[in-house]
Amino acid sequence: MRKNYFVFAALAAVMMVSCAKEIAIETPEGPAEQGKVTMTFLASAEETTKAVLDSDGKTVNWSGAEEIAVFDNLSASANIFTANGAGASTSFTGTVTDGSTSFVAVYPASAAVAFDDDPGNTKPISAIIPNVQEATLNSFDPAAALFVAESTDLEAKFTFKAAFALLRVNVNIDDVKAITVENTKNNFAGSIFVSTSAGVSNGDGTTYKKITLKKSDNSVLAQGTYYIVVRHLGETSNYENFKLTYIKEGAYVGERTSATVLDNTMLGRKSVLNLGGLSSGYTESQSWYAYYQAGYDVKVGSKTINVATDGDATLWTADNAVYAMTKSPIEAGGIFFLKAVGTGTFNQPNNPTVNALVCFISDTDDNVDMAFGNVFNIADDAILCFKGVNATMTGGKSSYLSVNKNTSKSASDVVIDRCKFELSGSTKYIIATNSSYTTFGINNIEMINCRFAVGVSEANLVNVTKTFTGIAEYKSMTYSNNYSYSTTGANVKYSIFAYSPDSANTYGTDMAVVINNNLFYNTVAAGTFKHNTLASASATKNVYSTIDASGLASNAKMFGMKTKAAIPSVSVTDNVGYGPLADGKKWTIADSTISDGMDPIVTAPSDPVESANTTTGVFTMAAGYESYGPQGI
Numbered sequence: 001m002r003k004n005y006f007v008f009a010a011l012a013a014v015m016m017v018s019c020a021k022e023i024a025i026e027t028p029e030g031p032a033e034q035g036k037v038t039m040t041f042l043a044s045a046e047e048t049t050k051a052v053l054d055s056d057g058k059t060v061n062w063s064g065a066e067e068i069a070v071f072d073n074l075s076a077s078a079n080i081f082t083a084n085g086a087g088a089s090t091s092f093t094g095t096v097t098d099g100s101t102s103f104v105a106v107y108p109a110s111a112a113v114a115f116d117d118d119p120g121n122t123k124p125i126s127a128i129i130p131n132v133q134e135a136t137l138n139s140f141d142p143a144a145a146l147f148v149a150e151s152t153d154l155e156a157k158f159t160f161k162a163a164f165a166l167l168r169v170n171v172n173i174d175d176v177k178a179i180t181v182e183n184t185k186n187n188f189a190g191s192i193f194v195s196t197s198a199g200v201s202n203g204d205g206t207t208y209k210k211i212t213l214k215k216s217d218n219s220v221l222a223q224g225t226y227y228i229v230v231r232h233l234g235e236t237s238n239y240e241n242f243k244l245t246y247i248k249e250g251a252y253v254g255e256r257t258s259a260t261v262l263d264n265t266m267l268g269r270k271s272v273l274n275l276g277g278l279s280s281g282y283t284e285s286q287s288w289y290a291y292y293q294a295g296y297d298v299k300v301g302s303k304t305i306n307v308a309t310d311g312d313a314t315l316w317t318a319d320n321a322v323y324a325m326t327k328s329p330i331e332a333g334g335i336f337f338l339k340a341v342g343t344g345t346f347n348q349p350n351n352p353t354v355n356a357l358v359c360f361i362s363d364t365d366d367n368v369d370m371a372f373g374n375v376f377n378i379a380d381d382a383i384l385c386f387k388g389v390n391a392t393m394t395g396g397k398s399s400y401l402s403v404n405k406n407t408s409k410s411a412s413d414v415v416i417d418r419c420k421f422e423l424s425g426s427t428k429y430i431i432a433t434n435s436s437y438t439t440f441g442i443n444n445i446e447m448i449n450c451r452f453a454v455g456v457s458e459a460n461l462v463n464v465t466k467t468f469t470g471i472a473e474y475k476s477m478t479y480s481n482n483y484s485y486s487t488t489g490a491n492v493k494y495s496i497f498a499y500s501p502d503s504a505n506t507y508g509t510d511m512a513v514v515i516n517n518n519l520f521y522n523t524v525a526a527g528t529f530k531h532n533t534l535a536s537a538s539a540t541k542n543v544y545s546t547i548d549a550s551g552l553a554s555n556a557k558m559f560g561m562k563t564k565a566a567i568p569s570v571s572v573t574d575n576v577g578y579g580p581l582a583d584g585k586k587w588t589i590a591d592s593t594i595s596d597g598m599d600p601i602v603t604a605p606s607d608p609v610e611s612a613n614t615t616t617g618v619f620t621m622a623a624g625y626e627s628y629g630p631q632g633i
Contacts, residue, residue: 036095039070040084068092068107071115071125072100080109104196107147107160113191113205125194129164129231131208135179135215140166140227150196161198165232165267168225169213170277175249176221178294181228181275182210185240188230198269200231218296220249232269239267246278251291251364254282286364289315289337300359300385301415301446302478305335310357313337318344318368327352338370338389339363347394349373354382354411362388367420375402378431378442382411390420399432399463403441410440410473416447418633420617424455424487429463438465441473447496449633451617452484454523460498471499471531476512479529481630486522487614491549494523498530500562515539515558519619519629521612524549524581527560534559536569537598543621543629544587544601545609546579553582558601559590570597576628578604 064086069078074097081094096103104115106125113126125148133141147160169179181188188211191203213228215221233239242258267273292298292313298305307313313335316323320342329336330348333356338346340362351374362368367388373395378384384401393400400421401414414431421430430452433441445462452461461479464471479496486492496515512535520528524546539558549556556577577587587601608625621629 035098037098037100038093038095039081040091040093064090066092066107067109068105069109070094070096071104071106071117072096073102073117074100078106078109078115081105102152103150105149105160106194108143108145110143111146124196126203126205127163127192127194128203128205129189129192129229131189131210132212132214133228135213135221135226137222137224137226140229141213144229146194146229148194148196148198162270163192163194163198163200163232164229165269166272167228167230168272168274169228169244170225171221171223171246172277172279173246173248174220174223175252176246176278177218177249177296178212178214178247179221179226179228179278180210180212180245180247180294182243183239183241184209186231186233186237188239192231199234212294214294227272230267232271233267235266235268237266242275244275245290246282247291247294247296251286251288252284253287253290254278254284256282287337287339288361289313289339289363292335292337298361299417300361300387301417301448303383303385303413303415305357305359310335315339315363316346317341318346320344322347322371324349326350330354330358333357335359335361337361337363338368340366340368345369345371347371347373348376349395351375351377353377353379354384355379356381357383357385359383359385359387360389361385362418364388367418372397372400375399377401378403378411378414380409380411383413383415384411385413385415385417386419387415387417388419392422393425393427396426398426399429400427401431403431403433403437408440410470411442413444413446414442415445416450418449420451420453422453422455423459424453428456428459429461431462433463433465433468435465435467438468439470439473441468441470443473443475445474445477445497447482448478448480449630450482452482452494453487453614453617454484454492454494455487456492458493459523460495462497464497464499466499466501468499468501471501472510474511474531476514478514479518480514480516481633482518483617483619483630483633484518484520484523485612485614485617485619489522489547489614491522491524491546491551493525493552494520495525495527495560496529498527499532500530501532510535512536513538515542517541517629517631518543519609519621520544521609521614521619522546522549524552524556524577524579525560526552526554526557528558530560532561532563533565534567537567538571540572540574541628542575543608543625544575544577544579545607545612546581548580550580550582552585555585555588556581556601557588557590559594559598561591561594564591564593566594566596572598574599574628575601576604576608576625577601578607578609 064083066083068081070081079094079096081092084091111127116124130144133144146163149160187207190207191205192200193203194200245255315337317339324347327350330352367390369390371394375397589598589601608622610622611620
């Protein structure tokens with residue numbers, strides 16, 4: 001992107017400039033393109049005829065990297081001229097059609113779309129003011145600042161005129177990533193027609209009543225003054241109902257609306273409208289939907305979603321009522337942000353089949369309530385994500401998600417991040433395989449930063465049936481930073497992943513498992529992870545705490561396996577257990593024949609859990625165990 005840099009006096013404010021352009025014909029050093037002649041425009045700055053912020057003079061410094069588009073009266077396309085040097089004055093050199101007698105120039109060259117010099121055409125230049133502009137401290141995006149000029153006399157000055165106005169914003173708070181300004185009456189940006197005297201009107205392309213100012217690398221804006229380039233208006237028109245919004249790091253959004261016509265909203269050419277600072281007068285809230293729509297990355301587990309690659313999101317709002325999420329948009333795929341207002345909750349009453357990217361994300365850092373009246377079917381290449389959802393099953397199903405219904409190949413990913421899922425009544429699983437579809441599965445499963453409240457006698461987060469033949473389709477599972485806890489007051493048998501095949505079935509050999517920083521509170525089993533012959537196993541800083549697991553009648557194990565094959569890659573260390581087990585039973589990391597490279601579970605001398613609330617899912621680790629169990633949730 002070609003840019004120029006502006007140097008300002010007095011208040012370091014941006015000023016509009018008119019540039020005096022002297023034109024001279026030079027003998028080219030080499031042969032010009034056939035039918036072309038080399039020309040050089042000598043450019044120097046002059047003070048504006050209208051001081052928009054103060055009465056001081058203004059200066060333009062060229063960087064030496066600029067380009068201008070020059071249209072001549074004999075050619076249908078633009079001629080690109082390039083700056084020859086930097087400084088307050090420089091020259092631009094290029095070629096025009098031999099015999100040309102009139103010229104129209106546009107800066108920046110990238111803004112020029114077309115030129116039509118038919119007699120009587122009062123708006124001959126088609127150009128664009130971008131609706132997304134680069135935030136430039138104490139200045140404006142030079143790629144957005146449209147200047148035009150014309151000359152019919154080769155000996156006369158070539159004077160550029162500004163074809164825009166400016167909005168001024170003072171960023172006086174930290175962590176701002178983007179500013180948007182919109183109005184309800186006239187177009188700020190987009191396609192325009194421009195006369196050679198710098199008058200403008202609507203073009204025949206897309207126009208915008210909203211402009212976003214941000215850094216192209218999505219970094220935070222330094223505090224200071226910024227300017228937004230907008231279309232200037234005449235004496236009889238104006239902009240109305242300004243809404244100025246800023247987005248901060250962490251999806252905090254401040255919004256200020258003026259319901260009336262503001263002073264100076266006619267915004268004549270070269271004028272500046274001061275919209276004030278961001279430190280007062282704003283209603284601030286949080287919206288990951290606005291953050292996403294503004295082009296910033298949103299993380300769901302290890303997944304990164306962005307509007308540029310994943311498309312516009314949908315905002316669903318449950319306002320003091322139940323919002324029923326309909327089947328058709330879910331099956332079409334997309335990103336759904338959920339905003340709960342007051343007593344509003346969400347309900348999924350259907351039985352949708354997911355075979356694309358589908359994400360459900362709380363619009364704020366507070367979780368939203370979602371009642372499942374039916375099961376999600378996970379099908380071909382599905383990527384299904386939940387973040388910030390409190391899930392309950394109201395439809396009496398055994399699982400929330402079902403694999404391989406209406407499918408012809410495996411799903412790609414299921415990601416559950418910062419959620420709470422309840423397992424109670426007949427609902428014993430988060431994910432279950434359909435016994436009629438035993439060939440395909442889910443390639444990657446990720447459950448992080450969650451709470452799993454278990455009120456049944458036995459629960460498996462992922463339950464794979466014994467007759468399942470497609471176990472190799474399960475490539476990896478990460479289960480980290482989670483609380484799993486019994487809500488019954490007694491220990492329940494709880495497995496993250498449960499697959500105990502019949503002898504005739506394949507075991508699969510290529511599943512990578514990560515189990516880090518979890519608390520298992522009264523959820524001890526003879527295999528927290530039940531799957532044979534893993535490709536790799538990593539587990540650290542996990543805590544088991546049970547009041548009484550005497551009903552288990554077996555050793556309490558992290559890895560429950562039937563086969564005796566060693567795991568090729570192992571990193572299992574620093575895991576602790578506490579509490580009574582059945583007579584003669586002990587804490588065991590895995591069967592001894594396959595535990596090579598695994599450190600044993602260490603029996604804690606005292607309870608590593610200082611306090612436990614199985615209603616809210618809030619736990620406090622005891623002194624000395626602060627780095628164990630979930631961190632930061």
